[in-house]
Amino acid sequence: MSSSEPKTRRGRVSRERIVDRAAELVAEHGVQATRLDEVLAAAGASKSQLYHYFADRDQLVEAAVGRRCEQVLADLTATFADVATFDELARTLAGFVAVYERSPSGCPIGSLASEVADRNEGARVRVAGAFASWERLLADVFERMRAGGELRADASPEAHATALLASIEGGLLLSQTRRDAASLRIAVDAALGYLRTSLVAQPDPAPK
Amino acid sequence: MSSSEPKTRRGRVSRERIVDRAAELVAEHGVQATRLDEVLAAAGASKSQLYHYFADRDQLVEAAVGRRCEQVLADLTATFADVATFDELARTLAGFVAVYERSPSGCPIGSLASEVADRNEGARVRVAGAFASWERLLADVFERMRAGGELRADASPEAHATALLASIEGGLLLSQTRRDAASLRIAVDAALGYLRTSLVAQPDPAPK
DNA sequence: AGCGTTGTGGACTTTGTGGTCCAATACGGG
DNA sequence: CCCGTATTGGACCACAAAGTCCACAACGCT
Numbered sequence: 001m002s003s004s005e006p007k008t009r010r011g012r013v014s015r016e017r018i019v020d021r022a023a024e025l026v027a028e029h030g031v032q033a034t035r036l037d038e039v040l041a042a043a044g045a046s047k048s049q050l051y052h053y054f055a056d057r058d059q060l061v062e063a064a065v066g067r068r069c070e071q072v073l074a075d076l077t078a079t080f081a082d083v084a085t086f087d088e089l090a091r092t093l094a095g096f097v098a099v100y101e102r103s104p105s106g107c108p109i110g111s112l113a114s115e116v117a118d119r120n121e122g123a124r125v126r127v128a129g130a131f132a133s134w135e136r137l138l139a140d141v142f143e144r145m146r147a148g149g150e151l152r153a154d155a156s157p158e159a160h161a162t163a164l165l166a167s168i169e170g171g172l173l174l175s176q177t178r179r180d181a182a183s184l185r186i187a188v189d190a191a192l193g194y195l196r197t198s199l200v201a202q203p204d205p206a207p208k
Numbered sequence: 209m210s211s212s213e214p215k216t217r218r219g220r221v222s223r224e225r226i227v228d229r230a231a232e233l234v235a236e237h238g239v240q241a242t243r244l245d246e247v248l249a250a251a252g253a254s255k256s257q258l259y260h261y262f263a264d265r266d267q268l269v270e271a272a273v274g275r276r277c278e279q280v281l282a283d284l285t286a287t288f289a290d291v292a293t294f295d296e297l298a299r300t301l302a303g304f305v306a307v308y309e310r311s312p313s314g315c316p317i318g319s320l321a322s323e324v325a326d327r328n329e330g331a332r333v334r335v336a337g338a339f340a341s342w343e344r345l346l347a348d349v350f351e352r353m354r355a356g357g358e359l360r361a362d363a364s365p366e367a368h369a370t371a372l373l374a375s376i377e378g379g380l381l382l383s384q385t386r387r388d389a390a391s392l393r394i395a396v397d398a399a400l401g402y403l404r405t406s407l408v409a410q411p412d413p414a415p416k
Numbered sequence: 417a418g419c420g421t422t423g424t425g426g427a428c429t430t431t432g433t434g435g436t437c438c439a440a441t442a443c444g445g446g
Numbered sequence: 447c448c449c450g451t452a453t454t455g456g457a458c459c460a461c462a463a464a465g466t467c468c469a470c471a472a473c474g475c476t
Contacts, residue, residue, distance in 0.1 A: 006422090007422065008421095008422065010422085011422070014424085045424085046424060046425050046426060047424095047425085047426070048424055048425065049423075049424060049425090052422085052423070052424080
């Protein structure tokens with residue numbers, strides 16, 4: 001009654017177009033500040049289409065957030081796919097910071113997270129899933145490092161992944177609030193420093 | 209004549225009452241979800257009072273956010289004031305996590321941060337100030353640790369403070385999104401692990 | 417071609433909410 | 447005690463934004 005799945009190709013295309021634009025606008029202005037009319041205008045769709053496929057605003061938001069997470073995650077997957085050593089990871093993260101400096105803003109996922117966590121259960125679950133996937137990506141990096149004999153066998157890839165992710169998210173939040181990338185850089189460096197703790201013994205080149 | 213400072217005791221009291229209630233409601237529902245009418249009802253004040261002292265909603269939000277930050281910071285100050293050793297810090301943070309488990313929610317400051325960072329410059333500055341103060345609190349702990357000969361002289365209290373703060377914020381965000389305190393605990397443990405890196409040499413009791 | 421189902425246009429309704437206005441009241445100093 | 451200023455009550459306005467409705471068009475099947 002309220003909402004229904006598209007039953008024809010045409011319908012599916014329409015629904016997709018709406019979700020795509022919604023995801024874009026959510027990425028740009030955040031969830032709260034994204035207006036339905038705005039989405040519809042951008043998608044060249046009408047109110048009836050929207051309410052034909054979605055029960056209400058929350059359901060559209062859920063879909064849009066899900067879509068956005070998929071996109072960001074695709075990027076992240078590509079970024080971390082080939083990372084298999086500590087140095088590669090350090091370089092990758094440095095690139096991350098550099099990108100941030102060029103165009104500061106919160107974390108694409110983190111911002112959604114806090115906006116949605118207490119207000120839209122469906123969307124929250126999507127974001128939680130995105131965090132889980134990201135974490136998995138990092139854990140895989142650590143497992144590769146371990147397979148390569150660089151990471152100690154007793155180190156937990158999952159725990160390290162959680163810790164690194166937290167440092168990144170926290171660093172991004174601090175930097176976003178301060179409008180200064182320094183915090184992010186420090187947080188990431190610290191996370192790498194902690195990771196070093198779990199590497200197999202290595203001559204320590206005099207810490208600055 | 210948009211807004212004006214109170215010029216009598218009575219006026220000051222009225223303004224305070226409004227800000228107090230606003231701060232409470234902002235803490236409870238977030239900035240976006242706090243309605244002016246709600247604030248006024250709670251404060252037993254009228255529209256004209258509100259607009260007598262504040263130019264617009266944003267200005268009230270700024271004041272409320274500032275107030276809320278002061279309160280949270282007072283708490284934090286008390287909490288960290290006497291911490292001077294690694295073990296005390298670890299215990300204090302464990303208490304932190306325990307409190308979180310009892311009543312999960314985001315970070316009182318962090319949530320405001322992401323909500324306000326790109327939407328209300330005045331409020332953003334207040335939050336940034338709160339982060340700075342918190343960081344200072346932590347840096348002071350590290351300086352005490354250094355004075356006590358526990359922390360190495362070459363360790364930067366400020367950098368460690370930033371890193372720890374980022375881990376806490378990130379951990380809180382992950383835990384809030386997942387509704388599971390585990391992430392926070394892992395993030396904090398990792399931050400402590402990194403801090404251990406800067407302690408003066410110590411017999412390392414076999415890492416689990 | 418005809419009929420039922422799905423999709424679409426877009427005007428309309430409703431409601432919540434920030435913000436305005438002006439008259440009335442309380443204060444506070446001379 | 448009186449006047450000017452600060453403060454207050456609360457009705458009112460404007461408008462944005464979510465959600466409803468119904469007639470019509472497009473499609474797909476037999």
